[in-house]
Amino acid sequence: xxxxxxxxxxxxxxxxxxxxxxxxxxxxxxxxxxxxxxxxxxxxxxxxxxxxxxxxxxxxxxxxxxxxxxxxxxxxxxxxxxxxxxxxxxxxxxxxxxxxxxxxxxxxxxxxxxxxxxxxxxxxxxxxxxxxxxxxxxxxxxxxxxxxxxxxxxxxxxxxxxxxxxxxxxxxxxxxxxxxxxxxxxxxxxxxxxxxxxxxxxxxxxxxxxxxxxxxxxxxxxxxxxxxxxxxxxxxxxxxxxxxxxxxxxxxxxxxxxxxxxxxxxxxxxxxxxxxxxxxxxxxxxxxxxxxxxxxxxxxxxxxxxxxxxxxxxxxxxxxxxxxxxxxxxxxxxxxxxxxxxxxxxxxxxxxxxxxxxxxxxxxxxxxxxxxxxxxxxxxxxxxxxxxxxxxxxxxxxxxxxxxxxxxxxxxxxxxxxxxxxxxxxxxxxxxxxxxxxxxxxxxxxxxxxxxxxxxxxx
Amino acid sequence: xxxxxxxxxxxxxxxxxxxxxxxxxxxxxxxxxxxxxxxxxxxxxxxxxxxxxxxxxxxxxxxxxxxxxxxxxxxxxxxxxxxxxxxxxxxxxxxxxxxxxxxxxxxxxxxxxxxxxxxxxxxxxxxxxxxxxxxxxxxxxxxxxxxxxxxxxxxxxxxxxxxxxxxxxxxxxxxxxxxxxxxxxxxxxxxxxxxxxxxxxxxxxxxxxxxxxxxxxxxxxxxxxxxxxxxxxxxxxxxxxxxxxxxxxxxxxxxxxxxxxxxxxxxxxxxxxxxxxxxxxxxxxxxxxxxxxxxxxxxxxxxxxxxxxxxxxxxxxxxxxxxxxxxxxxxxxxxxxxxxxxxxxxxxxxxxxxxxxxxxxxxxxxxxxxxxxxxxxxxxxxxxxxxxxxxxxxxxxxxxxxxxxxxxxxxxxxxxxxxxxxxxxxxxxxxxxxxxxxxxxxxxxxxxxxxxxxxxxxx
Numbered sequence: 001x002x003x004x005x006x007x008x009x010x011x012x013x014x015x016x017x018x019x020x021x022x023x024x025x026x027x028x029x030x031x032x033x034x035x036x037x038x039x040x041x042x043x044x045x046x047x048x049x050x051x052x053x054x055x056x057x058x059x060x061x062x063x064x065x066x067x068x069x070x071x072x073x074x075x076x077x078x079x080x081x082x083x084x085x086x087x088x089x090x091x092x093x094x095x096x097x098x099x100x101x102x103x104x105x106x107x108x109x110x111x112x113x114x115x116x117x118x119x120x121x122x123x124x125x126x127x128x129x130x131x132x133x134x135x136x137x138x139x140x141x142x143x144x145x146x147x148x149x150x151x152x153x154x155x156x157x158x159x160x161x162x163x164x165x166x167x168x169x170x171x172x173x174x175x176x177x178x179x180x181x182x183x184x185x186x187x188x189x190x191x192x193x194x195x196x197x198x199x200x201x202x203x204x205x206x207x208x209x210x211x212x213x214x215x216x217x218x219x220x221x222x223x224x225x226x227x228x229x230x231x232x233x234x235x236x237x238x239x240x241x242x243x244x245x246x247x248x249x250x251x252x253x254x255x256x257x258x259x260x261x262x263x264x265x266x267x268x269x270x271x272x273x274x275x276x277x278x279x280x281x282x283x284x285x286x287x288x289x290x291x292x293x294x295x296x297x298x299x300x301x302x303x304x305x306x307x308x309x310x311x312x313x314x315x316x317x318x319x320x321x322x323x324x325x326x327x328x329x330x331x332x333x334x335x336x337x338x339x340x341x342x343x344x345x346x347x348x349x350x351x352x353x354x355x356x357x358x359x360x361x362x363x364x365x366x367x368x369x370x371x372x373x374x375x376x377x378x379x380x381x382x383x384x385x386x387x388x389x390x391x392x393x394x395x396x397x398x399x400x401x402x403x404x405x406x407x408x409x410x411x412x413x414x415x416x417x418x419x420x421x422x423x424x425x426x427x428x429x430x431x432x433x434x435x436x437x438x439x440x441x442x443x444x445x446x447x448x449x450x451x452x453x454x455x456x457x458x459x
Numbered sequence: 460x461x462x463x464x465x466x467x468x469x470x471x472x473x474x475x476x477x478x479x480x481x482x483x484x485x486x487x488x489x490x491x492x493x494x495x496x497x498x499x500x501x502x503x504x505x506x507x508x509x510x511x512x513x514x515x516x517x518x519x520x521x522x523x524x525x526x527x528x529x530x531x532x533x534x535x536x537x538x539x540x541x542x543x544x545x546x547x548x549x550x551x552x553x554x555x556x557x558x559x560x561x562x563x564x565x566x567x568x569x570x571x572x573x574x575x576x577x578x579x580x581x582x583x584x585x586x587x588x589x590x591x592x593x594x595x596x597x598x599x600x601x602x603x604x605x606x607x608x609x610x611x612x613x614x615x616x617x618x619x620x621x622x623x624x625x626x627x628x629x630x631x632x633x634x635x636x637x638x639x640x641x642x643x644x645x646x647x648x649x650x651x652x653x654x655x656x657x658x659x660x661x662x663x664x665x666x667x668x669x670x671x672x673x674x675x676x677x678x679x680x681x682x683x684x685x686x687x688x689x690x691x692x693x694x695x696x697x698x699x700x701x702x703x704x705x706x707x708x709x710x711x712x713x714x715x716x717x718x719x720x721x722x723x724x725x726x727x728x729x730x731x732x733x734x735x736x737x738x739x740x741x742x743x744x745x746x747x748x749x750x751x752x753x754x755x756x757x758x759x760x761x762x763x764x765x766x767x768x769x770x771x772x773x774x775x776x777x778x779x780x781x782x783x784x785x786x787x788x789x790x791x792x793x794x795x796x797x798x799x800x801x802x803x804x805x806x807x808x809x810x811x812x813x814x815x816x817x818x819x820x821x822x823x824x825x826x827x828x829x830x831x832x833x834x835x836x837x838x839x840x841x842x843x844x845x846x847x848x849x850x851x852x853x854x855x856x857x858x859x860x861x862x863x864x865x866x867x868x869x870x871x872x873x874x875x876x877x878x879x880x881x882x883x884x885x886x887x888x889x890x891x892x893x894x895x896x897x898x899x900x901x902x903x904x905x906x907x908x909x910x911x912x913x914x915x916x917x918x
């Protein structure tokens with residue numbers, strides 16, 4: 001390992017420069033105008049994996065390509081580690097709020113700013129560099145490695161599960177290692193024990209066959225924007241809970257151990273709200289902040305639009321209003337069932353004079369695991385060695401729908417070791433990734449491959 | 460009069476072509492990018508008034524210019540008619556819904572399509588052509604005429620009242636004649652007896668200091684879009700009335716005569732809703748459609764915007780949401796008081812974790828008049844002669860805030876004679892004006908000047 005770590009230490013400057021190159025490619029999967037760039041990111045990543053000594057292929061899918069790379073170790077009894085990441089990024093808007101352009105990476109205050117720096121290009125590329133360190137130093141990999149990187153994580157991974165099923169032989173593994181989460185706080189490395197699921201919808205409310213003059217028609221014709229507001233407002237009760245009938249039916253109670261682990265983490269509502277310039281935090285009555293973020297479901301409007309939103313006072317009665325509404329789910333909620341419940345809820349409302357369509361944009365199931373076993377121990381040791389601090393188990397508020405799919409389809413446990421920090425502005429303007437974590441994390445991952453030899457080879 | 464009417468009849472083609480020229484100038488007062496065009500519209504109008512034999516001046520204001528033109532008759536006892544109109548137009552968006560471009564006028568099916576064709580360039584220009592008919596035929600005007608055209612009607616006429624006060628001597632008159640309203644139905648000329656007022660606000664809801672990841676923060680941080688929906692939904696009761704405390708305090712009861720006149724008008728809810736492709740009409744319980752449109756106040760969202768509204772499923776917890784909310788008012792509601800009531804209402808709501816700003820964009824008071832007297836009789840006769848049908852008194856759902864201001868500042872009654880039709884798409888895509896009304900209306904206005912000699916000269 002010492003040669004590997006030395007190689008990493010002496011090449012950190014180049015590793016950062018290369019990440020800048022990766023971040024410069026605007027691989028926004030949600031927006032078709034970036035399709036060429038998204039493909040370019042896949043090709044670029046694949047070429048870097050080849051440099052790192054892996055055999056890499058770019059596979060076509062009905063959507064964005066999937067990069068699949070592999071390298072066998074000499075030991076026939078070694079377990080196989082499947083590394084998963086994604087090279088696509090969230091849309092960068094609102095552009096005007098970025099202090100430096102989203103696709104022109106910029107280092108300031110110990111941070112790499114740029115869309116995808118934390119989610120997930122930076123973390124995915126750390127694996128590429130850890131693997132390169134083995135290759136460049138002629139150090140045999142202690143485990144077999146398969147790396148799969150998709151370009152559709154930010155749009156719900158529509159083509160990944162079919163790909164996994166089709167290529168199950170190539171993806172057979174003993175552990176699925178994912179670096180797409182964060183550390184609980186600066187200097188506190190973390191191992192994930194849960195992820196929330198996601199159910200994401202567009203609600204469209206249609207009124208008359210044209211926008212109308214709000215004076216000529218106002219008062220006698222239903223206003224789709226007012227009606228959509230009524231729908232959205234109806235989704236919460238005064239106590240902050242979600243008001244859709246049956247929404248909590250499948251929410252499992254969490255075990256006392258996990259609840260105690262959450263309660264034992266250092267957390268300050270004051271600091272949390274101060275960092276966001278908020279006077280107060282809010283949410284579901286009866287739960288603490290970390291519980292609200294990790295183990296309770298939510299309903300949030302991600303965007304809405306209707307009528308005239310430019311300068312001045314256009315007096316229009318719009319004939320259409322649209323909202324993007326997402327629910328974060330916890331075990332054992334299911335996005336398909338939430339879709340049915342949402343439609344039934346809206347049907348039960350009094351919405352005279354309008355027509356409502358609910359579109360199911362994408363969904364993913366929640367995930368949780370136990371905080372013990374050989375993979376967890378391997379990660380704990382590797383992270384402590386690299387960061388000098390014992391890692392904590394950490395829940396996840398976000399969603400990586402593929403985690404539970406990997407576990408089920410490949411019959412392997414997932415291991416979540418991530419390096420972003422709270423405040424990294426994931427999915428928001430000015431996304432950044434800590435340079436210190438980028439550099440220490442590459443070493444941690446190199447150590448982790450080594451320690452994962454203790455995971456049993458099930459083949 | 461016969462020479463005047465003959466001149467009109469033989470020049471109708473040219474009158475339409477000139478209106479096309481007027482409509483081609485995109486004088487969108489609300490949008491600063493059209494400021495040059497708005498000025499160009501004023502200059503063009505002024506030159507046409509000169510052609511029509513008036514002495515015309517373009518006056519500067521802190522905003523868009525005001526065109527003021529005048530012509531004296533030879534009779535020292537003749538009354539003075541002040542003609543008011545506006546040369547500015549509403550913004551044309553959403554552009555993609557126009558079947559022909561908004562500023563490239565197009566004649567189809569007996570209609571002139573184009574932004575401003577009905578509101579108000581077409582109607583204003585009918586006066587210019589009626590006046591030209593007197594001038595070109597050497598027919599002495601029977602009344603003194605002052606014509607004032609502003610370029611800020613669609614943004615609340617912020618500079619008109621100061622102008623009226625400053626130039627009160629030039630504007631002294633016995634009747635204020637306005638053609639910026641419509642006919643009750645095709646073939647039924649109408650004289651307006653009421654206009655609703657307007658109170659137009661922007662509501663801004665602010666949350667954290669940045670957009671946030673809806674997974675990382677959702678559940679513990681207030682969502683401004685959800686909170687704005689709560690505000691909007693709170694503005695109505697289930698019975699369709701406005702739920703702001705005190706909102707109806709100053710709503711005057713209407714006299715039995717007016718209510719009976721409204722009830723006697725030919726109206727079909729079925730036809731009305733069919734024309735809009737609506738299954739049903741809605742509104743305040745206990746009122747018929749025409750009452751809801753003319754004599755009851757309203758609250759409508761004109762537009763709202765928050766977060767991500769592009770393609771795909773961006774999972775963002777937005778930090779800002781905005782709505783444009785307008786209220787149509789009836790006598791004696793006052794927009795300034797509505798502003799105070801709205802702010803108090805929002806303050807009374809439970810909106811944890813967000814900051815709300817309410818901006819007063821513009822307002823105008825409602826107006827009503829009685830349906831008798833010499834001006835009303837003059838209009839009734841002129842319209843019946845030109846259209847062959849006795850006109851009906853008609854309420855107005857829209858707002859022309861300057862009407863009541865003119866009446867008060869100039870101590871003269873207003874007379875509303877308009878020619879647009881229901882379905883003319885005022886303030887909406889595909890605005891049109893009926894060619895038949897344009898042509899017959901010019902003759903009606905020429906007759907009306909003649910008949911207004913019966914209005915008493917108060918000077």
